[in-house]
Amino acid sequence: MQAGLERQSGQNYGRWVSSPNWVRSALAAPVVQDPGTRMQYSTASTHLVAAILTRVTGRPLLDVARDWLGPVPGFRITGWDRDPQGIYLGGNQMAMCTRSLLAFGAMYAQEGQAGGRQVVPRAWIDQSWQRRTASIFSGQGYGYGWFLGQMGGRDVRYGWGYGGQMIYVFPATRRQPAMAIAMTSDPDLPSGRTGHRDQLHRLADRIAAAV
Template sequence: MIRLLSLLLFFCLPLAATGPAAAQSTASGVGGLGPRLDRAASDPAMRPLKTVIVARDGRVLSERGFHGHSPSESTNIKSASKSIISALVGIAIDKGLLTGPDQKIAPILKADLPAAPDPRINDITIGNLLSMQAGLDRMSGANYGRWVSSRNWVRFALSQPFVDQPGGEMLYSTASTHLLSAILTKVGRRPTLVLAREWLGPVEGFRIDAWERDPQGIYLGGNQMAMSARSLLAFGELYRNGGKTANGRQIVPADWISQSWQQRTNSRFSGDEYGYGWFARQIGGEQVHFAWGYGGQMLYIVPSLDLTVVMTSEESGPSARSGYRDLLHGLLADIIGSVRAA
């Protein structure tokens, strides 16, 4: 029943506008950015694109909604929410609820461990979950369906066989971030959504509209989270600004952002760097840190240019195999070129 109600929320989220969103503001020298985004969105290959927001140093340069979508409407940001889980872990460490990324997870989740677990389960750390290096078989891709069909997602994830050592190869798995949500729920003594709204609540414009839960009521760490493109921008701006709000309040420790953006491993699919819930690669000649969700839900941060860019897309198809994700990277490269030339 919990899952059904949660899924219904996603299908009933209101759309805030019926036409394209005009640019909220335009910085001097980047006046052609909005029309350039419009031209890019008119490419048939970019048909899934719903919204784009470009902000530099806290100022929105251009904001666009396409095909009847608006930057203010809720959308499922999918795995881009893994970066939000990472932020919550960093805050929990700062509050003393967790000791750090080297903390072992088995004592926290002991009630859900298998009866006769592989001894290596005692070696998995918070950091291993964040960097997708737990060693357990992946519960994403082909395995995702049977995982979310199980009666207890936490126990099912912990009962999977080891296919590598903890700290080994990157094994991208939403189960890893869901275990982090379960851990946050235990140490925070409140649901993860409540913690997120409390801890990230001071960030102006940030709001989680809906979020799926597992059969035990634990919010799905790293997937099925709904928020607007503007809300995702607010979260990105928090990270671009070193974890501080616009008025200078420290929300996420600056050191945690540095740790999260440090390369821990590489994706075996794309070769991209991966840290604690964040991808990284060179785009347009700049180092870019980004959150990426299924279908093309993108949050890009370009520290060297004080640039934050959000792109949301239809969630109906994969963005990697289709080449659509690379088109979004290309659009970001064009944006970077325009901003750099301004």
């Protein structure tokens, strides 16, 4: 989210996904700031990561994701939109039920372990939770796809999807075990400017405090 390219989310999203080649369109966007500086939240940035993974592995990204995350009990991707070139969309439109989101969050909460295996390297989780920039939405820290904040008097890392699809991960402390919370909402309605996201945050905060 610090590529420096004009963001292809918000008011630019529709134009971007209407282009004949999403990768080329993302790379052709004007440079609006120095790379590595201020956050520019852009779905195109994560889609470029998807395109890179597709090229490097030589396989459809859905197959790769199912292989990598297959050992996670209860996790399942039932559908995923693709761009005109057949690359799975790296930013959104991945169909999962609430239980699948929770299974993914629980795996992160357990330092990458699930089903008796180390599914995601602990080092990667640590890197993804390091503050890389500040969120343009809240001013909170932002790592690799995770917003960094506090809820219920403890640290939280959360993923926020359009409409209010949420994963909250609370790392373990000396006094409290690790915990994950998942919430799903109407995928066709915005959650930021409507206040719905903030309502979900307050609910997660109360749950964390109660636990």
